[in-house]
Amino acid sequence: MIRSQLRRQPLYTQIKTLLSQRIGEGAWQPNEMLPSEWELAEELGVSQGTVRKALTEMVTEGMLYRQQGKGTFVADVMGDWAGPGMVPAGLFRSRLELPAAELLGCSRVNAPDELAEALGLKRGAALVRVRQLWRLQAEALAVDDAYLPAERIEGLDAKLVRQSGGSVYNALHRHYAVRPVLVQEQLRAVPLPREEGVLLGVGEGVPVLSITRLTASLQGEPVEWRQRYCLTRTMAYVPDHGRVA
Incomplete structure (x- = not known):
């Protein structure tokens, strides 16, 4: 269920926030695959399209990455150098x-x-x-x-x-x-x-x-x-x- 304090945000943003919180709390470790879009949508009570939009934004921000034919994974934790070589x-x-x-x-x-x-x-x-x-x-x-x-x-x-x-x-x-x-x-x-x-x-x-x-x-x-x-x-x-x- 979507937490009440998030309900003023667009639905996909709410989903993104909840998934980010779970990652921060260690629900999925770096390079671990997330449940499928369908599974997340069913659990959270939203459409698969809403989940996909949230995940796509998280991929763009570098929090997640996708592997063709496999799924969506948690990206590695940023290194302390944290930037260019x-x-x-x-x-x-x-x-x-x-x-x-x-x-x-x-x-x-x-x-x-x-x-x-x-x-x-x-x-x-x-x-x-x-x-x-x-x-x-x-x-x-x-x-x-x-x-x-x-x-x-x-x-x-x-x-x-x-x-x-x-x-x-x-x-x-x-x-x-x-x-x-x-x-x-x-x-x-x-x-x-x-x-x-x-x-x-x-x-x-x-x-x-x-x-x-x-x-x-x-x-x-x-x-x-x-x-x-x-x-x-x-x-x-x-x-x-x-x-x-």
Whole structure:
């Protein structure tokens, strides 16, 4: 049955919301096949066409994927790199490479104004900060600080992240039934701060690519604010649509 608080939405949107909630709660795991459109329609008391429209939109958004002749499957949880690969600067037909993450640690901090506003928290609210170093062919390439609301992810620490393959997003999915989705990513050219310069083995003030990201749960609740500093002296950051022909 459709929950009463959803009834003001178009019917297919209601179905999409309910299926998203179930995926977020772990009803179906990544790469697991959903019931057929007919089975979902019968269970939810709607037409097969309504279910198909909801699933099609979820496929377009990357939450699901289809295999011809088989069915509709839950897409993998977004990786912590969560975006394009890297290529040698100026080489347009090189294969994309994805950096590997090294967990540096977890700590507790208080939310400054910018983070509190983005995450829908009060100023000074407790945050968990997860720091990761990204390497490409053993060379330090980028450093991340991921900030998450401590009250919403109680118990998240370095041990739990390591148990989840070193991935913050896998930890959210496996231990908190939160499937993170990208809300927005902002890119700027900035001078590298001193502390991050030490971690990356370069000097303070070196021009780098700053990538700020906000992610949310499938229900739209902000769950992470992430700051990445990425070296681009020899490697180029390729948008998601870029690919080798």
